Amino acid sequence: MKKHFSHPSGRLPWRWFAAAAAGGVPVGLLWWLLAPGGLNLITRNPALGDGTNPAVWLPRDLTLGGLLVFAGCLVAVFVADKHGRAAQPAFLLSLAGGLAGAVIAWQTGLLSGRLWGPAVDPAFNASVAFSLRSLSVLLLWPAATAVSVFALSLLNLLRKGRDAGSEPDTGSSPVAGGTVRGA
Numbered sequence: 001m002k003k004h005f006s007h008p009s010g011r012l013p014w015r016w017f018a019a020a021a022a023g024g025v026p027v028g029l030l031w032w033l034l035a036p037g038g039l040n041l042i043t044r045n046p047a048l049g050d051g052t053n054p055a056v057w058l059p060r061d062l063t064l065g066g067l068l069v070f071a072g073c074l075v076a077v078f079v080a081d082k083h084g085r086a087a088q089p090a091f092l093l094s095l096a097g098g099l100a101g102a103v104i105a106w107q108t109g110l111l112s113g114r115l116w117g118p119a120v121d122p123a124f125n126a127s128v129a130f131s132l133r134s135l136s137v138l139l140l141w142p143a144a145t146a147v148s149v150f151a152l153s154l155l156n157l158l159r160k161g162r163d164a165g166s167e168p169d170t171g172s173s174p175v176a177g178g179t180v181r182g183a
Contacts, residue, residue: 101141
């Protein structure tokens with residue numbers, strides 16, 4: 001009888017990078033549609049529709065931040081199910097893809113503002129045009145992915161330990177019930 005062994009491919013799972021990076025386009029469009037200073041579909045307040053109002057700038061950045069956190073958590077749900085030898089490369093490539101996706105989302109939002117937004121004169125301040133004031137917001141996508149993968153992996157490990165049905169080895173815990181093993 002002949003046995004077939006599957007050899008793991010030496011190729012990196014680039015689809016994780018590509019999927020996360022491509023997700024930046026819809027996130028950028030949503031940012032422009034929802035954010036104050038853009039189409040402003042969240043508040044629909046005419047006072048927040050104009051970029052000359054400085055009260056618009058923080059909610060505009062926070063809208064992108066919230067969308068990036070959501071996208072990072074969504075990617076983490078798929079990456080956390082990955083097991084085996086390809087799990088770590090998939091995780092690392094999804095982090096890099098998340099950073100690329102955040103940059104693509106930012107640029108897509110800016111392009112949407114230029115194409116479909118009102119003409120503005122940024123002589124007063126560059127933030128009058130649809131823009132991002134805090135570039136550190138772009139780090140939220142990979143950060144949310146990393147934290148969510150950690151939390152989901154930890155929950156999976158805890159659930160597997162509980163589902164095993166066996167009593168945990170009390171000797172492996174550092175201190176249990178005030179007694180130390182061997183004392």
